[in-house]
Amino acid sequence: MEKLVILGAGRIGRRIAELVSSRARPVLVDHDTAKLDAAEARGLAVAPLPFDLPRDWLRRELAGASALVAVDPFLPPSELVRLCCEAGCHYLDLQERDDAARDVAIAAEGAPAALRFVPGCGLAPGFVTALLAEEIARSPASAEITAYVGVLPLHPANRLGYADIWGVSGLIQEYTRPVLELRDGALAQGAPLGGLETLTLDGIALEAFSTAGSIDALARRHEGALRGLAFKTLRYPGHCDYMLFLLDDLGLRQQLRRLSSLLMTSLPATEADRVTIALRIVETPGAEPRWRSWHHLAAPGPDGELRSAMATLAAAHVIATWDHLRTAPGEVPVLMPGDVPLARLQQSPAFAFLAPEAAAASRSA
Numbered sequence: 001m002e003k004l005v006i007l008g009a010g011r012i013g014r015r016i017a018e019l020v021s022s023r024a025r026p027v028l029v030d031h032d033t034a035k036l037d038a039a040e041a042r043g044l045a046v047a048p049l050p051f052d053l054p055r056d057w058l059r060r061e062l063a064g065a066s067a068l069v070a071v072d073p074f075l076p077p078s079e080l081v082r083l084c085c086e087a088g089c090h091y092l093d094l095q096e097r098d099d100a101a102r103d104v105a106i107a108a109e110g111a112p113a114a115l116r117f118v119p120g121c122g123l124a125p126g127f128v129t130a131l132l133a134e135e136i137a138r139s140p141a142s143a144e145i146t147a148y149v150g151v152l153p154l155h156p157a158n159r160l161g162y163a164d165i166w167g168v169s170g171l172i173q174e175y176t177r178p179v180l181e182l183r184d185g186a187l188a189q190g191a192p193l194g195g196l197e198t199l200t201l202d203g204i205a206l207e208a209f210s211t212a213g214s215i216d217a218l219a220r221r222h223e224g225a226l227r228g229l230a231f232k233t234l235r236y237p238g239h240c241d242y243m244l245f246l247l248d249d250l251g252l253r254q255q256l257r258r259l260s261s262l263l264m265t266s267l268p269a270t271e272a273d274r275v276t277i278a279l280r281i282v283e284t285p286g287a288e289p290r291w292r293s294w295h296h297l298a299a300p301g302p303d304g305e306l307r308s309a310m311a312t313l314a315a316a317h318v319i320a321t322w323d324h325l326r327t328a329p330g331e332v333p334v335l336m337p338g339d340v341p342l343a344r345l346q347q348s349p350a351f352a353f354l355a356p357e358a359a360a361a362s363r364s365a
Contacts, residue, residue: 001025003065004322007080008072009035009046011271011308012094012122015315016069017044018301019350029061031074042303049074055083062087067322070094081107081117090115090325092318094122096170098180098216105334116325118335123310124149124214124231125337127317127354128277130345132218133338135279135292142227142285147215148201148208148278150234151310153270154298160243161236164267165310168260174233175243176253177212180219182229187219195232196240201276202295208232209240217336234276271306272298275313312353320348
């Protein structure tokens with residue numbers, strides 16, 4: 001079986017290894033012995049990453065591998081790409097930052113023709129980007145499309161209505177970096193945590209607001225070809241106001257490391273989550289919106305313990321993308337979020353975890 005080196009043995013890394021282990025040989029790599037122990041307890045192969053000379057160690061570990069999946073990079077993406085070029089293996093990551101994706105593209109210049117490099121192939125960017133790309137392809141240029149995505153605890157236990165589900169560093173980037181979107185066909189910057197609205201999806205009252213990083217590649221690709229494209233994060237009501245209180249009233253926008261430390265030590269960890277994805281499509285200005293939605297809940301694994309819905313979706317998209325790389329030679333070396341057609345992802349056995357029956361969405365003002 002093909003070897004898959006997974007950099008990062010946390011929630012998503014372990015889920016990738018679990019879902020692919022019947023047809024590949026995954027090895028989870030991490031500095032954190034607690035994470036490695038948790039992976040070993042599930043019967044997964046692990047390898048401790050040394051703090052000294054991690055590049056030399058990784059170079060040896062990648063020998064003979066089919067791909068490196070960088071969940072927690074530990075090294076800059078550009079360095080990981082160069083190591084993959086030396087080892088002759090594909091590269092996939094779950095980075096959310098657009099500048100990291102550009103670094104991957106630059107580092108991959110001149111790479112061996114058989115190799116592929118795929119930044120941002122987790123949930124958003126990643127699976128949600130593929131859903132958006134499919135919708136854009138069948139929508140007129142006059143359409144305005146908004147993606148709503150929420151990773152939420154099933155049982156919120158604090159005023160933020162949030163938990164340690166998604167990485168805190170990524171969360172802070174989404175909440176503080178400029179938002180890129182399309183307005184009237186042109187690229188535009190918006191304020192993170194702006195554009196607050198309320199809505200009901202799958203019978204649950206939620207709020208939505210703009211966040212950064214999830215659709216940057218799509219927005220650039222469709223500038224001038226689509227009237228509007230935006231991304232909003234879903235949370236339980238009140239979350240946005242509390243975050244603005246922390247960032248602005250308490251001045252933590254200028255102390256992001258302190259904010260990160262506060263959230264990491266205060267938010268409860270949970271596998272009991274839900275992922276809600278909704279697309280709102282207005283095909284011509286003033287027309288009635290059309291909605292599509294998907295709802296995923298945490299589910300028990302073979303051992304009876306819950307597996308995070310977010311981790312399952314991100315892992316399944318990574319594996320489906322890897323399957324595409326193995327079976328579709330001859331493409332461009334770098335595949336940005338949304339470049340792999342949904343029809344190709346559907347050919348992977350992993351897609352079964354991505355496509356439960358779409359639920360009809362309801363909305364209230």
